[in-house]
Amino acid sequence: MPFSEAARIALAALRANKLRSFLTVLGILIGVSSVVAVVAITEGLDRYMANQVLSLGSRSFSIQRMPDIITSRAMWLEMQKRKDILLSDMDAVKGACDACGEIGARVQTTRTVKFGRTKQPDVEIMGVTENFSRIGSVRDLITGRQLIADDVDTARPVGVIGADIMDAFFGQTEPLGKTILVDSHEVRVIGVAERKGKIFGNSQDNFVWLPITTYRKFYGTRRSVTIQAEARNMDLMETAQDQTRVVMRARRHLGFAKPDDFSIETGETVMDFWQSATRGIYVVTIVVTAMSLIIGGVVVMNIMLVSVTERVREIGVRKALGARRRDILRQFLVESVLLSALGGALGILGAAVFSMALAAILGGIMSADFSAPVRLWAVTLALFVSSVVGLVAGIYPASRAASLDPVVALRNE
Amino acid sequence: MSVAPVPPSTTAQTDGALIRAEDLWRTYVMGAEEIHALRGVSFTIAPNEYVAVMGPSGSGKSTLMNLIGCLDTPSRGRYVLRGKVVSEMNDDELAAIRNREIGFVFQTFNLLPRATALHNVELPLVYAGIPKEERLAQARRALEMVDLADRMSHKPNELSGGQRQRVAVARALVMGPAILLADEPTGNLDTVTGEEIMGLFERLHAGGNTIILVTHEKDIADHAHRTIHIRDGKIESDEERRR
Incomplete structure (x- = not known):
């Protein structure tokens, strides 16, 4: 039996049970839409951050007594011991940094x-x-x-x-x-x-x-x-910072084993911090999504078992008409995959609406132009993952259907 | 009306017989107990025969029908259909035989409720892997043969009982099978509609089809030209009826 036939049968079965199919894929829908929305929003924020931070000038850097980002009180106390940076330091840097503008x-x-x-x-x-x-x-x-x-x-x-x-x-x-x-x-x-x-x-x-x-x-x-x-220029960014560091260390009499007692900050520093924070959000999202997809998969498996039980007679008829094991197996696998992929597709739709709404709200809060683009790779991945969930969830119910004895199946009322 | 003729049978050691059953046993194991539903049944059926299998419930009639229809294999004995030894086949080979050689007609029609008449008839062709265009053409021809040309896009619940059974007959014939195997085909129909279906069988037989009719009704069995009586898993009588 060709795939198109199996798909046609599956679609007819899903259409016959619209509400049940929808409720079944709710778990997958929510899982997929949350991951796609989070990816879209974090990307939107990333882009916004990059725009704003880098607009400070991507060639520029600053030499400060304290770093921009202090992550603990101990660190802050340590920083308090640092020597001041003086206007004479600026003159020294001017004299020594030929990569600087x-x-x-x-x-x-x-x-x-x-x-x-x-x-x-x-x-x-x-x-x-x-x-x-x-x-x-x-x-x-x-x-x-x-x-x-x-x-x-x-x-x-x-x-x-x-x-x-x-x-x-x-x-x-x-x-x-x-x-x-x-x-x-x-x-x-x-x-x-x-x-x-x-x-x-x-x-x-x-x-x-x-x-x-x-x-x-x-x-x-x-x-x-x-x-x-x-x-x-951008190519001299590293050189300029190195030259500056050398001068500053010399003026502060730091032995070469000692760490810097001043901080060189670029827009990059802030971006790095931001990105490590969003990476955390990504990881959490993936874990939560994985769990909701597993639960979604179990629900799909359960409904596929119900679907097989309801259609024992139909399976018997199909077998009597010449359906082989693999024909039945394929029919139910395709149905399961289609069901889950449909959930994934609805999830993407939900994510698009959700991230557009959130982008509008965030844009309002930050009074800035802000967009949360739904990425093609996220869409593809969501469809792929939900299809895999459907495939895995469908294996057991489908093989049960395929191994039914036609005599027993035909007797089923 | 034209009727699809039976294709010439493949050459075999069956000396012209379409079906040769030799000492068929079917034993079910229920816990520690063995139940013999069939106890050594032998017979041959020639092409274009019209045979009724009769017997009370529990006689092994249904078990025999399952074996003839290749839904099941015997525990012991040999079953040869068109020269092929069905009793030694695996699941997939049996499925292929059912697809090509057996046309089932059930008491309860067993049509797919959500599919149109045309799609129901198309189903065996789908499992035979026939391309779509050809499939539709053949399914249409089969429906025309049972006078349902104007009901092709109707679903079973939009058809009368007699029409449903005619769709089932069209589905059974669409692959040009060796035998048409009907299990109480009139059991769910009123007498008039039942006679109508039996008339259709008559025509199909006249057109060259081999028909095996499983029933417990004498009136229905009388349409056949040969009657095999089953009792307690054995053949009680096997008589030709001269007309």
Whole structure:
């Protein structure tokens, strides 16, 4: 009997028991749709993260006293013993790193900024070198001018503000030349940076850039700075970091067996951390899915046994008409596989709806464009796995059907 | 009306016999007890014979029918059908014999309820591996032969009892089998419809088919030209009826 015949018989049998077939594959449906949806959403998040993090400039890296990601309290305490990074370190790196392009420094804190009676809380106050907005990637201005070397040299009380500050204080009115209060220090606005949006709900536009010298006048010089550097191109990324590391270690008199007592961070570092976290989600999902697929398989097997029992007479008739063992075996295996694959297909549909809905919700929360694409490989895998589940679950019921004695089967009422 | 003739039988050591049964025994083991449903049955049937097998229930009549229909194999003895020794065949070979040489007609019709008349008739051709176009053409021809050309796309529950049994007859004949084996073919039909089916059998026999009729009704058995009586697992009588 050709496969197409077996498929036709199977489809007719499934159509005759629509509700039962649907309930049977519910387990597989849920299993498949959860795995496909999780894959889609994690991929969407990955892509979103890559976009946002790497938009900081994939050529750029920073030399910091503390790493971006601290995973334990013990680690944090250890980090507290590290020596500050100084502006003189920046000059040393400038002198020694020929693979580097722009090199600058920044210091930052979070304060409230005022303009007249209007207050803007939790503003990132950054003291930066004049080249800061060009390191890694260029941050353009909507209006006004960037900080220049002269501002830094003379510690001028001027600042470039982010779009959130612009919205809060000035709206449609002219911001340039206005004086805002940063912790009671007067600062004249000279420029407004272009809007960048949010990462995970955190605004990227709620800041004031001051010349680093001005910042130190306000808040003192006893603070570790972060050196912000960039490689001249992507190929020199490793070299630039190595050269920087060598200088820093020499300046900090580290023996060659000692580990770094400073941290070099790139967008990559954050991405790596993110990806190791999502890998965890993947593993958990796969385990949960595997379990729901096993249960789904048992349900399919049970229903196939019922189906065989119900159709003993039909099997007898088919055998009397010349069906061989393998014909009957194939008929029930195809039915079982088709049933499960149908569950898989419905699961993919469910996953598509589910991940679109979740993408819309997440996109709303993060106020960003966010998509969770259902991948072809996930679809293929889901169909393949659910078919295999159907095949395995069908073997026992089908072989029972195939080995029925036609005389006994025909007598069955 | 045209009737499919029986294809010429393959040459064999059966000297012209279509069926040769030699000392057939069938023993069932029930726990420690052995039950002999058949105790040494021998007979031959020639091509184009019309034979009725009669006997009360429990006589071994059904067991004999299962052996003749190749649904079962004897515990002892030899059964030769068209020169092939069926008693020594395995499951798959038996299935092939049932497919090609036996046309079953059951008391309860045994049509697939969800399939149309055409698809029901097509079924033996499916298991014979015949391509779709040819299958449909042959199934249509078989249905035309039993005067159901206008009911091909009806399902069994849309047909009367007599029509259902005619679909079953078409299905039994579609492969051009050596024998048409009918088990109480009128048992579920009223007398008029029953006579109609017996008329159809008459025509098929006249067209060259070999028919074996299993029944316990004398009226039905009287349509045949030879009657074999079974009792207690043995042949009680085997008589030709001259017409």
